[in-house]
Amino acid sequence: MKILDTKIPEVKIIKPDVFGDHRGWFMETWSQPKYESLHFAPMQDNESFTAKKGTLRGIHFQQDPMAQAKIVRVVRGAVMDVAVDLRKGSPTYLQWVSVELSAENKRQFYIPRGFGHGFVTLTDDVDFCYKADNLYDHPSDRSIRFDDPAIGVDWGVTDPILSDKDKNAPLLADSDCNFVYGKDE
Numbered sequence: 001m002k003i004l005d006t007k008i009p010e011v012k013i014i015k016p017d018v019f020g021d022h023r024g025w026f027m028e029t030w031s032q033p034k035y036e037s038l039h040f041a042p043m044q045d046n047e048s049f050t051a052k053k054g055t056l057r058g059i060h061f062q063q064d065p066m067a068q069a070k071i072v073r074v075v076r077g078a079v080m081d082v083a084v085d086l087r088k089g090s091p092t093y094l095q096w097v098s099v100e101l102s103a104e105n106k107r108q109f110y111i112p113r114g115f116g117h118g119f120v121t122l123t124d125d126v127d128f129c130y131k132a133d134n135l136y137d138h139p140s141d142r143s144i145r146f147d148d149p150a151i152g153v154d155w156g157v158t159d160p161i162l163s164d165k166d167k168n169a170p171l172l173a174d175s176d177c178n179f180v181y182g183k184d185e
């Protein structure tokens with residue numbers, strides 16, 4: 001497997017080794033020693049299913065101290081996945097990285113603590129699977145506007161399907177996001 005850099009040093013793309021044969025294929029989707037460099041210890045495993053193309057979940061994060069790093073992947077369909085640096089004082093503050101994740105490319109995306117996360121579906125019937133290194137904590141759960149001009153994510157959609165929570169999300173400037181660069185190190 002290869003761990004690839006992105007334009008934000010802490011955000012990584014993981015390309016697993018896929019072993020094909022006449023029956024189909026096999027790949028390891030997590031291995032503690034091989035993923036050691038990410039310093040990521042899974043605490044929770046999640047799956048979401050999204051029926052319609054053009055649905056956007058995000059931009060989400062959990063406040064410190066319940067912030068979550070995530071390793072995400074798609075096992076059916078395809079998404080454009082986005083990680084946004086929300087750590088005040090970071091040299092890449094408010095910068096974002098996007099990557100296409102699909103059942104076909106089998107890529108994984110590592111989103112560190114201190115980052116907002118979201119994705120927009122590129123197909124119908126998307127199965128999205130991910131590990132988090134901290135438990136879900138509803139009081140810490142936050143959503144900020146997917147189209148916040150201060151961040152400027154190019155989602156490639158103009159009128160996405162959204163949850164009420166995401167429809168009514170505040171701009172980052174109006175949220176109580178408490179991420180500070182260097183606090184976790």
Ligand SMILES: Cc1cn([C@H]2C[C@H](O)[C@@H](COP(=O)(O)OP(=O)(O)O[C@H]3O[C@H](C)C(=O)[C@H](O)[C@H]3O)O2)c(=O)[nH]c1=O
Nearest residue numbers: 046048057058060061070117118119135136137163165
């Ligand atoms: C995230 C989560 C949710 N829930 C419950 C809470 C709600 O009753 C229901 C749906 O939650 P929500 O609408 O927040 O689900 P998403 O919009 O997919 O949120 C997720 O989407 C983005 C892309 C993320 O990275 C986060 O994991 C998470 O914020 O599941 C749980 O019980 N445990 C959990 O870990």
